[in-house]
Amino acid sequence: MKAIVHVGLKPGVLDVQGKAVANALTGLGFGGVQEARVGKVIELELAHLTDREEARAQVTDMCEKLLANTVIESYRVEIAE
Amino acid sequence: MKAIVHVGLKPGVLDVQGKAVANALTGLGFGGVQEARVGKVIELELAHLTDREEARAQVTDMCEKLLANTVIESYRVEIAE
Numbered sequence: 289m290k291a292i293v294h295v296g297l298k299p300g301v302l303d304v305q306g307k308a309v310a311n312a313l314t315g316l317g318f319g320g321v322q323e324a325r326v327g328k329v330i331e332l333e334l335a336h337l338t339d340r341e342e343a344r345a346q347v348t349d350m351c352e353k354l355l356a357n358t359v360i361e362s363y364r365v366e367i368a369e
Numbered sequence: 370m371k372a373i374v375h376v377g378l379k380p381g382v383l384d385v386q387g388k389a390v391a392n393a394l395t396g397l398g399f400g401g402v403q404e405a406r407v408g409k410v411i412e413l414e415l416a417h418l419t420d421r422e423e424a425r426a427q428v429t430d431m432c433e434k435l436l437a438n439t440v441i442e443s444y445r446v447e448i449a450e
């Protein structure tokens with residue numbers, strides 16, 4: 289079973305990487321870039337799991353313990369197949 | 370207009386960050402993690418663009434010039450609204 293985890297900074301948290309991307313794009317001549325925000329996507333291949341809800345629960349647990357810094361980041365779990 | 374760019378390593382390129390994530394998850398007791406791959410998502414807020422195709426062309430250009438290292442990374446552009 290495949291799971292996709294989207295991790296991004298919570299709204300209101302300063303995204304310095306995003307700001308750097310926006311500035312670099314403006315510097316390259318791309319006008320009109322008002323904002324850029326950078327997040328992570330983690331694709332997991334899980335063996336021995338066939339139940340979608342069980343997989344979702346386990347991946348949520350992984351996010352809380354390792355994949356996301358829940359103080360400043362939010363995450364979304366997607367079970368692909 | 371909002372654009373979402375997904376950037377990930379091409380298949381076959383060693384994903385050391387993904388390997389570290391998979392090993393860490395296994396170390397935390399999550400069995401059955403066969404593979405993990407880590408990618409980036411960049412959300413762009415673009416002003417002065419109303420045409421979806423024009424936006425897609427411009428964001429593709431941004432990917433080629435800055436957002437993706439096309440030697441080892443592939444990207445996908447999504448125009449959200």
